[in-house]
Amino acid sequence: MHIGLLTDTFARETRFGLSRYSHEIHGSLSAAGVRTTPMSAVSAYGDEEPDWLRATGFRRLPIDRKLLAGTWSLVPWPPIERWAPDVDLVHALDTDYPLATNKPWVITFHDLGVLTHPAWFGKARPWLLKRCVAAAVDRAAAIICVSQATADEFLGITGGRGAERVRVIHEGVGEEFFLPATAADIAALPATVTDTPFFLFTGSISPRKNLLRVLEAFAEVADRIPHRLVMTGAPGWDASPEMAAVSQGPLRDRIVNLGYVSDAALKALYGRASAFVYPSLYEGFGLPVLEAMAAGCPVITSNQAPLTEVAGDAALLVDPTNVRDIAQAMLSAATDEAQMKALRAAGVDQARRFSWAECGRRTREVYAEILGA
Structure with missing residues (x-):
């Protein structure tokens, strides 16, 4: 053949x-x-x-x-x-x-x-x-x-x-995402993501990735938690509004934009994040959700297919058009450690299915x- x-x-x-x-x-x-x-x-x-x-x-x-x-x-x-x-x-x-x-x-x-x-x-x-x-x-x-x-x-x-x-x-999802990040990969992360708890957002930045609502949700809860929002990924088409909101918004000092990062760095970020925030408006599959779960990171994602198909019952599912819904999930991720511990274990089990x-x-x-x- x-x-x-x-x-x-x-x-x-x-x-x-x-x-x-x-x-x-x-x-x-x-x-x-x-x-x-x-x-x-x-x-x-x-x-x-x-x-x-x-x-x-x-x-x-x-x-x-x-x-x-x-x-x-x-x-x-x-x-x-x-x-x-x-x-x-x-x-x-x-x-x-x-x-x-x-x-x-x-x-x-x-x-x-x-x-x-x-x-x-x-x-x-x-x-x-x-x-x-x-x-x-x-x-x-x-x-x-x-x-x-x-x-x-x-x-x-x-x-x-x-x-x-x-x-x-x-x-x-690659087997490498199930393995713990190495000490060297963790040490290579910038201090801005190791000295404070953070939420993680990854992917090419475009309207369907819903970053503007994530930023609004973060703004709703920022005064109650110490977290930063860490972003990885390059700008996609028509990302000007999103990038302007990141660089010029009131919480710009609490947003860290790392751009493209290696798989090793991404795995280290998943391992340290309080939650992976991915309330995308549209996906064909949703591979980052699996990668985050495999790395033991609690996931916040959309309550729409195919993300429900991928995440199953192992994530916090939110209405991606509802800023308050996203904000409440972020607040839970930052404050409810028992729930996050359960999601970490469930996420690894779910990722093993793919x-x-x-x-x-x-x-x-x-x-x-x-x-x-």
Whole structure:
């Protein structure tokens, strides 16, 4: 079995979100002895590919990504096997455009927010994803959705077409998040997050992440607790209001914006935070919730799918549109140690239900079903 992996995120310098998924699928296939060829028209490295990338068998497609996506959205040519003629199947791991191939095609949909909530995806191109969904219904051998919520979105958009080929395969959480942070990683944290208790907010900053309401909620309780609010992640599209509120708001001296941090630093932050605050307005899955739980951090998240699908009963669930609801949960996290101790234990148990090994195993089952292997 030789699997071609089409990905826009594999050759990144940093791994989070879609990039983490692409690497975990590649890693699980390789560990199971499945031959893979990661392919992409996108690379952060140009012609100077690092050793780790070359070792994966990565193949850079000699065509601009925008041109490739636009062409494949209009005509199924040139087929991707022109650059990988011996693959048995091609899996599009994280792309939002159709694939031209004469081989069996599997596609993973992480979310369909560009179509269902376009106001939160201002720089996206809905027509491209519409073409991708239509092509998947017509031609894909299997359609993997990372949550039931995403599967429901897909079937809602297609009117139920393709339902017999939809497979819900949850993402997982890396085993490294269950391990305690090292003393060196904790010591490397800045003093602003080690000398005072804090809440943690992570992720690319954009309207759907709901940071403005988190800031309002923090302001409601700040005079009753000593906590800071620590943020990690880079600004996404249209983050100007959020960044202005962080840098110019009345509580700016109690907000620490660390930007992008490594997995090791993130795990150390999870381990020290009073709670991970993640009342997102929209997600396709919600991987940060699992990572926080695995690291033993109490979680405050939205009472909407798929975050309820991921968190189960192991988090404080809040109405993400209700500032007072978020504020009350933050106050509980800061003051009710017995409740937080219970949430830490429940969160670890919940995170154990989601593993990349299981994600990879079920993905291989899809390939085997298609190829008769």
